[in-house]
Amino acid sequence: MKIEQLPDEELARQAKDWRRRALQGEADAKGLAHRCEVELRRRFGMPEPAILELQPPSLDVPLPAPRAPRWRWRLI
Numbered sequence: 001m002k003i004e005q006l007p008d009e010e011l012a013r014q015a016k017d018w019r020r021r022a023l024q025g026e027a028d029a030k031g032l033a034h035r036c037e038v039e040l041r042r043r044f045g046m047p048e049p050a051i052l053e054l055q056p057p058s059l060d061v062p063l064p065a066p067r068a069p070r071w072r073w074r075l076i
Contacts, residue, residue, distance in 0.1 A: 003039045015040055 006014065015036035021029035 003035055006039075008043065011036060011040060011043075 003011065003014075015033060018029050018033035018036055022033045
């Protein structure tokens with residue numbers, strides 16, 4: 001299979017199919033899934049991590065009140 005020659009849609013479908021097979025335990029599927037995913041990243045670049053889409057909390061929201069210290073038993 002020439003991964004470099006596959007159209008984008010077919011490559012994405014193959015990557016998804018091989019990854020599913022790898023998760024089901026098929027022996028050679030992990031390597032093929034990895035090769036397809038590497039080619040997808042080469043073509044389209046790395047996806048933006050979801051953590052970058054999160055907004056920091058607003059400073060207008062009051063912080064929770066501090067809790068009272070817990071009682072500690074001293075054993076002698």
